[in-house]
Amino acid sequence: MSTAAAKKNRPKYLSLQALLFEIRLPLPGWVSILHRVSGALLFLATVWLLWMLDRSLASEAGFDAVRRYAGLWPVRLSLLVLIWAYCHHFCAGIRYLFLDLDKGVDKETARLTSVIVLVVSLALTAWLGAKLW
Amino acid sequence: MSRVVVGAHYGLRDWLAQRVTAVLMAVYTVIVLAVLLGAAPISYGVWTDLFTQGWMRVATLLFAASLAWHMWVGVRDIVMDYVRADGLRLALQVVVLLVIAGYLGWTVQILWR
Numbered sequence: 510m511s512t513a514a515a516k517k518n519r520p521k522y523l524s525l526q527a528l529l530f531e532i533r534l535p536l537p538g539w540v541s542i543l544h545r546v547s548g549a550l551l552f553l554a555t556v557w558l559l560w561m562l563d564r565s566l567a568s569e570a571g572f573d574a575v576r577r578y579a580g581l582w583p584v585r586l587s588l589l590v591l592i593w594a595y596c597h598h599f600c601a602g603i604r605y606l607f608l609d610l611d612k613g614v615d616k617e618t619a620r621l622t623s624v625i626v627l628v629v630s631l632a633l634t635a636w637l638g639a640k641l642w
Numbered sequence: 643m644s645r646v647v648v649g650a651h652y653g654l655r656d657w658l659a660q661r662v663t664a665v666l667m668a669v670y671t672v673i674v675l676a677v678l679l680g681a682a683p684i685s686y687g688v689w690t691d692l693f694t695q696g697w698m699r700v701a702t703l704l705f706a707a708s709l710a711w712h713m714w715v716g717v718r719d720i721v722m723d724y725v726r727a728d729g730l731r732l733a734l735q736v737v738v739l740l741v742i743a744g745y746l747g748w749t750v751q752i753l754w755r
Contacts, residue, residue, distance in 0.1 A: 552717050555709075555713075555745050556741075559749065559752065562752055565689060566689065566690060572686040572689060595671075599671065602664050606665070
């Protein structure tokens with residue numbers, strides 16, 4: 510397009526060093542990749558969550574077993590990660606719905622809403638985690 | 643533009659479906675969360691009572707159907723981005739569809755046991 514762009518050193522080959530230290534993903538990029546990661550995680554974890562829902566509704570013994578199971582710390586930690594995944598996917602998703610409507614697409618607003626998504630989803634995770642246990 | 647079998651569906655439908663289902667699921671999430679927080683502490687009785695109510699069964703089925711469609715569009719996008727070989731991509735897409743169908747069937751079984 511412009512002559513300034515033409516003068517850049519292209520193609521730029523990405524070294525590990527460049528990936529780790531030189532190129533930083535902007536905050537909206539973090540929200541984006543985490544939206545994808547959380548979505549994939551939720552897709553994979555649905556089988557586990559359905560299994561717990563199934564057991565907990567099947568009988569009172571099943572309900573108690575699931576409650577005990579959910580108290581084990583590896584399970585607790587995994588559930589907390591999934592709660593975060595849901596909250597992040599939820600908040601980032603609302604942000605994308607607004608972006609689709611052309612709201613908040615300028616750089617400053619997009620950056621601000623990215624921070625809000627990251628912070629609010631972590632806060633929601635902490636709150637729901639506290640409510641659950 | 644060449645139309646690829648293992649590509650997107652080249653239209654507004656999937657894009658729109660992903661967004662409409664997202665809104666439906668968001669509404670369900672807020673309502674069910676409010677009900678659960680209001681009913682806490684959750685005993686076995688409260689838990690099963692909730693899931694035997696007609697509105698909850700229908701709402702949860704709608705949620706599950708929305709989730710199935712939403713998942714399909716989302717996971718297919720991921721597969722299309724990272725899996726380049728057509729054969730492997732098709733195989734993965736079939737597996738994803740089967741898994742989603744399984745999820746949906748299981749949910750129906752759980753709700754109307």
